[in-house]
Amino acid sequence: MPETQGCPNAPEEGALSQRARARRQAILEAASDLFLEKGFGETTLAEVVARSGxxxxxxxxxxxxxxxLFEAILRDFADGVLEPLCVEGVSEDPERGLRAAGRRYLEAVLEPKAVAWWRTFCAEAHNVPELSDLFLGEGGAPVQAALAGYLGRLQRAGRVAIPDPVLAAGQFLDLLRGPLHRRALACGAVEVSAEEIECQVAAAVRVFLHGYAVEPKGAGSLPSANESQRRNP
Known part of the structure; x- marks a missing residue:
């Protein structure tokens, strides 16, 4: 049976017995370790079974x-990021809420195992193109969607001017990762201080809210060069 095909429909985790859930977790942990050690392409399911039982x-x-199996690992990874992101509980004040959510997100993606997964994805995506869709779909889309929901609430409340919350969520996550995450990807998991995280989050929030600030009532767009010349001959 080809390893990339197998049975078309795997059961939902909630439908599993306690014993099956324990077996599932053991397989996930073994596969995760092997994928990180050897890469997706070089890992066989026989090796996963040998390690997990x-x-x-x-x-x-x-x-x-x-x-x-890889999709399930990515979903667990995304859940681990979503949990600390906790956008349902953040403040409806844009700056306070985005700083709280941003801090939790950046802390999550800088965790050593999260960094290892990002590095594995970057190394493997060229040789196994399907990993791009898997990583961005199963690993990234749920986080972006959760944040987009929060931004949409802020937009409807008139606190920000965001016409496309999904696009804006992606932009904010890119700003959050910034140089700290790039350094981790280049050098592996590195020690990052709480002060560094707070500084990067504050900068990301400041730039983001400046770009999506609500325009004061009565304020129009800046005059064009031609208009300025007509007013000031």
Missing amino acids: GSLATLYSLFGSKRG
Whole structure:
């Protein structure tokens, strides 16, 4: 059975027994370690089973395929980022809320295992193009969607001027990762102080809110050069 195909439909985690959930977790942990050690392309499902215990039949019944296994790992990774992001509980004051959400997000993506996954994705995406869709879809889209929901609430409340919350959410996440995340990707997990995180988050929020600030009532757009010349001959 090809490792990338397998059974088409894997069961939802909520439908599993306690024993099956424990087996699922053991397989996920073994696969995660192997993918990070050897890469997606070089890891075989037989190696995953050898490290986690159980059987190939169990693995296929739980995940459907090697791709399904990788998707499950990415979903867990995204959940780990979403939990600290916690946008449902942040303040409706834009600056306070974005700083709180941004701090939690940046702390999450700078965790050593999160950095390792980003580095693995960057190294593997060229050789295994399907990983791009998997990583951005299963790993990134839920986080962006959650933040977009929060930005949409701010927009409807008139606190910001954001015509496209999904686009704006992606822009904010890019600003948040910034140089600290680039340094981690280049050098591996590095020690980052709380002060560095706070400084980068504050800068990201400041730039973001400046770009999406609500225009004061009565304020129009700046006059064009031709208009200025007509007014001041």
